[in-house]
Amino acid sequence: MRSVYAVYRKEMGHYFVSPVAYVVVAVFLIVAGVFFRLYTGLAIQQSMEMAMEGMGSNTDVPGEVLNAFFGLLSTLILFLAPMLTMGVYAEERKRGTMELLMTSPITELEIVVGKFLASLTLFAIMLLPTALYVSYMCFHSEPRPPWAVILTGYLGAMLLGASLLAIGSFISSLTESQLIAVVLSFGVILILWVLDFAVRGSDSVAGQVFQYISVIHHYDDFTHGVIDTSSLIYYVSVPILFLFLTVRSIDSIRWRRA
Amino acid sequence: MIEVEDLTKAYGPVTAVDHVSFTVNPGEILGFLGPNGAGKTTTMRILTGYIPATSGTARISGFDVFEDSLEVRRHIGYLPEVPPVYPDMTVSSYLDFVLRIKNIPADKRRARLDDALEKTALGDKRNELIKRLSRGYKQRVGLAQALVHDPDVIILDEPTVGLDPKQIIEVRHLIKGLAGVHTIILSTHILPEVSMTCDRVVIINKGKVAAIDTPQNLTAQLKGGQKVHVDVAAPEKPLTDLLSKIPGAKQVEVSAHPGGHLTAIVESAPGQDIRSQIAAKIVESGWPLYELRGASLSLEDIFLQLTTDDAAHAAQPSN
Numbered sequence: 421m422r423s424v425y426a427v428y429r430k431e432m433g434h435y436f437v438s439p440v441a442y443v444v445v446a447v448f449l450i451v452a453g454v455f456f457r458l459y460t461g462l463a464i465q466q467s468m469e470m471a472m473e474g475m476g477s478n479t480d481v482p483g484e485v486l487n488a489f490f491g492l493l494s495t496l497i498l499f500l501a502p503m504l505t506m507g508v509y510a511e512e513r514k515r516g517t518m519e520l521l522m523t524s525p526i527t528e529l530e531i532v533v534g535k536f537l538a539s540l541t542l543f544a545i546m547l548l549p550t551a552l553y554v555s556y557m558c559f560h561s562e563p564r565p566p567w568a569v570i571l572t573g574y575l576g577a578m579l580l581g582a583s584l585l586a587i588g589s590f591i592s593s594l595t596e597s598q599l600i601a602v603v604l605s606f607g608v609i610l611i612l613w614v615l616d617f618a619v620r621g622s623d624s625v626a627g628q629v630f631q632y633i634s635v636i637h638h639y640d641d642f643t644h645g646v647i648d649t650s651s652l653i654y655y656v657s658v659p660i661l662f663l664f665l666t667v668r669s670i671d672s673i674r675w676r677r678a
Numbered sequence: 679m680i681e682v683e684d685l686t687k688a689y690g691p692v693t694a695v696d697h698v699s700f701t702v703n704p705g706e707i708l709g710f711l712g713p714n715g716a717g718k719t720t721t722m723r724i725l726t727g728y729i730p731a732t733s734g735t736a737r738i739s740g741f742d743v744f745e746d747s748l749e750v751r752r753h754i755g756y757l758p759e760v761p762p763v764y765p766d767m768t769v770s771s772y773l774d775f776v777l778r779i780k781n782i783p784a785d786k787r788r789a790r791l792d793d794a795l796e797k798t799a800l801g802d803k804r805n806e807l808i809k810r811l812s813r814g815y816k817q818r819v820g821l822a823q824a825l826v827h828d829p830d831v832i833i834l835d836e837p838t839v840g841l842d843p844k845q846i847i848e849v850r851h852l853i854k855g856l857a858g859v860h861t862i863i864l865s866t867h868i869l870p871e872v873s874m875t876c877d878r879v880v881i882i883n884k885g886k887v888a889a890i891d892t893p894q895n896l897t898a899q900l901k902g903g904q905k906v907h908v909d910v911a912a913p914e915k916p917l918t919d920l921l922s923k924i925p926g927a928k929q930v931e932v933s934a935h936p937g938g939h940l941t942a943i944v945e946s947a948p949g950q951d952i953r954s955q956i957a958a959k960i961v962e963s964g965w966p967l968y969e970l971r972g973a974s975l976s977l978e979d980i981f982l983q984l985t986t987d988d989a990a991h992a993a994q995p996s997n
Contacts, residue, residue, distance in 0.1 A: 426778035430764070437766045520762035520823070523726040524779045525752040674729050 423526040427534025428541075431508075435542050444503050445546045448496055452489075456553045459488040482557060482565040489554070490573045490643035493547075494636060497581055498613060502605035504542060505588030506598045508535050509670070514596045518673065528667045536589060536663055543581045547574065569645035576642025579655035583635055584609055586662035593669040609635065679704040679861040680725070680831060684734035687720050687885075694720040696885035697734065702878075705858045709876030709893075710865035717885040718865040719759060722835050725863070726756045738831055752781065755829040759836055761820025765809030769800055769819055772808060773826050780827040794826035797852060814845045821849065825856065832856060834864040838871060850875050906946065906953055909969035910960055911939035918942075920959055926950040939968060 435441040460481075467479035512518040521531055551574070558564055588605040595601050616634035619627040631637050635658070638651035680702040687695040695717040702708045710718045723729045725736055727747040735742060741749045764772055773794060777787045795801050798818045803811060808819060817840060824832055837853065838846045853875050856862060866872060872879050873893040881888040881896070889896060910917065914932055921930045921944050929945040946952045953972060960967050 422781065423779055426775060429778070430767075430775045433771065434764070434766060515762070515764070516758060516760040517762040517764060519723075519728055519758045520756075520776070521779065523728050523751055523754070523756045524776075525748050525781055526779050527748070 423530040424534040424537070427521075427526070427531055428538045431535050431538030432541065435538065438507075440503065440507065441542060444500050445542075448500055448546050449549055451496060452492065452550050453553060455492050456485070456489055456550070456557075459485045459492075460557060463488075480565075482561045483569075485557060486554070486565060486569060486573065487643060489550075490577065493550070493573075493577050494580060494639050497577065497584060498609055498636075499606075500546075501543070501581060501584035502588045502591075502602045502609065504539055505585050505592050505605065506602035507592065508539065508589050509593035509666075510595050510598045510601045513593075513673070514598075518670075522670075522674070528670045531670065532589075532663050532666045536586060536659070539585045539589065540578075540582055543585060544578065547577055547581070566645065569643075572642045572645050572647055575647070576639050579642070579652075580635065580639050583655055583658040583662075586659035586666075587612075590662045590666045590669060593666050612636075679706075679739060680708075680863070681737045682721075682725070682734075683736070685721065685724060685731050685736055686733045687717075687724060687729070688732045693885050695724070695731070698882065698885070698887050699734075700880050700887065700890055702861055702863060704861050706877045707853065707857045707862045707864065707875055709872040709879045710863060710882060711867070711869070711872050711879050712865075712882040713867055716882045718882060719835055720885075721882070722756070722833050722863065722865060726754055726833055727751050728756075753830045755824035755827065755832045757820045757824040757832075757834045757837055759839070761816050762823070763808045763816060763819050766807065768805050768807055769811075769822075770795070770804040772819065773822055776823050776826055780829075782827050790826055790828060793828075794822040797825065797855075798822040799848070814841050817841055817845075817849075821852065825860070830861060832860050832862045834862065836865055836867075838866065838868070846871075905972070906944045906956060907969065907971050908942040908944065908956060908960070908967070909935060909937075909939055910942065910965050910967050912960075912963070912965040914940060916963075917965070920963060921956065924952055924955050924959060926952045926955070937968070939966075 463479070463481045463484045466484075467481050470479055509518070512521065522528075551570075554570055558567075558570070587609060588601070591605045591608065592598075592601040595604075612633065612635040614634075615630045616637040619630045622628075632650075632654070638648070638654045641648045641651050682701065683699050685695055685698045686693065698717070698721060700708070710721070712718050720729070724731045725738065725743055727743050727750050730744050735744075737743065738750045739753045741753070743750045764775075767775070770791060773791050774787060777790055782790060795804055798821050800815070800818055800822060803815060808816065811819065817837070821834070821837060824834060834853070838849050841849060850871065853862060853864065857877070864875070876893060878890065878892055879896060880890050908921070917940060918930055918932050921927055921932075921942055924944070926946050927944050928947055931943045933941050935941045944952065944956060951972075953970060957967065957970055960970075
């Protein structure tokens with residue numbers, strides 16, 4: 421446990437001096453902020469137009485905004501998560517510091533868990549300021565949107581993030597090149613993403629399987645305030661599976677040449 | 679302290695380490711001498727538990743490096759060829775991290791850290807980012823990392839590579855100072871380094887142990903072909919004749935020197951010092967003598983000597 425904390429601490433320190441982390445977080449917050457403003461303006465305008473046409477103002481403005489915003493979050497996470505994890509192992513391998521970790525009295529699992537928790541913490545820190553945008557809107561809307569939707573939305577974003585970070589970390593452990601890691605992670609995540617669109621509307625068994633594998637399919641429930649057990653199981657299993665694979669992958673470095 | 683028995687590491691058809699056996703006694707400095715690619719790094723990596731051996735065993739403090747890898751790793755400090763440092767950390771935060779992953783309790787970390795900084799003369803660089811340090815300082819941080827947790831066994835892979843002569847001397851002093859308390863294995867391809875720092879030497883070539891002995895014994899044993907370099911302004915033929923006639927001279931090789939004079943390399947019979955005779959003869963004949971020195975044995979000479987017999991033996995049956 422102490423070793424996990426040692427690795428976690430080092431990783432956090434590394435994130436906070438790394439320009440990559442700052443750039444990723446900044447880009448995320450700017451894009452999320454701009455779109456949040458855009459969605460809010462659009463929803464208000466739409467509801468006013470409808471009211472003026474005499475159709476009655478029964479548009480759920482905060483609901484629409486939240487829906488669109490959580491959808492945007494997932495897309496941003498898809499783009500940015502691989503950048504947070506690309507260096508996690510690739511850089512250690514390239515610098516030769518992996519040799520230090522692997523000849524210290526610390527297990528592969530401790531290394532993997534420490535690094536994963538650090539990336540998840542950074543991800544949470546990145547997500548946190550967007551809660552300000554959402555809270556501001558909620559306090560200024562009447563009636564207030566249900567808090568449960570916001571909470572499950574963020575829970576969904578964290579779970580989605582955990583899965584993508586675990587996948588990205590695993591891919592980073594396969595190579596010494598950060599560039600290869602980020603491109604490969606992005607490709608893999610994108611495929612897991614579009615599986616859902618590819619089989620949408622299909623009722624075949626294969627279609628259902630693909631839909632279940634798709635990393636985004638399970639996210640939608642959360643943005644609607646629903647916690648589906650099967651989705652929860654999915655989002656817990658994926659990180660565990662990929663963390664396990666990462667442990668095996670690091671261990672296999674010992675058996676390779678070089 | 680360290681027992682290595684029949685250690686073999688094969689990478690597919692390539693055997694990097696071939697049935698290597700040796701032991702290191704507590705408090706001893708053992709030098710691992712060999713050309714690049716001899717299997718030094720591979721052997722060290724097996725000892726540190728970084729890679730597993732194909733066959734054979736290695737034990738450190740009684741623990742098998744494969745079976746009880748974690749226990750072994752608790753007892754060793756290891757400096758790989760490239761110092762395993764994080765460029766974005768300061769020297770002291772890096773060493774603190776190393777102490778943490780070596781499981782050193784919090785109340786002892788501070789003292790260990792200060793001790794390591796002092797031993798490696800890094801005190802004034804403790805708050806410097808590692809990426810701003812010169813090659814020599816980075817190497818010292820690497821050394822500090824290997825000894826900061828006060829391990830029983832310290833394994834150093836080419837600890838003086840990339841350092842300037844002054845730093846090399848400092849590092850050798852440091853290593854000598856660590857002996858006694860720590861058991862040390864260091865690898866090098868520099869011959870004088872071994873004779874200056876090590877109690878015993880393992881000479882390794884193409885994955886095989888060619889010799890294990892003290893530096894003194896090895897040098898004595900290798901006194902076989904003493905060579906003398908002579909720089910002299912003289913006509914070639916008479917010089918060759920003159921030098922060949924000196925008793926004890928086995929072989930004379932004369933070549934032109936860029937300065938207009940000749941360079942002769944005279945090889946003498948084992949155990950004979952013929953430098954004074956050469957000097958006397960040349961002065962006698964009135965040729966201006968520019969330089970006369972005994973050529974120290976190079977690593978190649980040692981390998982030639984140590985491996986020629988084996989090669990001859992190996993060649994005979996196959997012919």
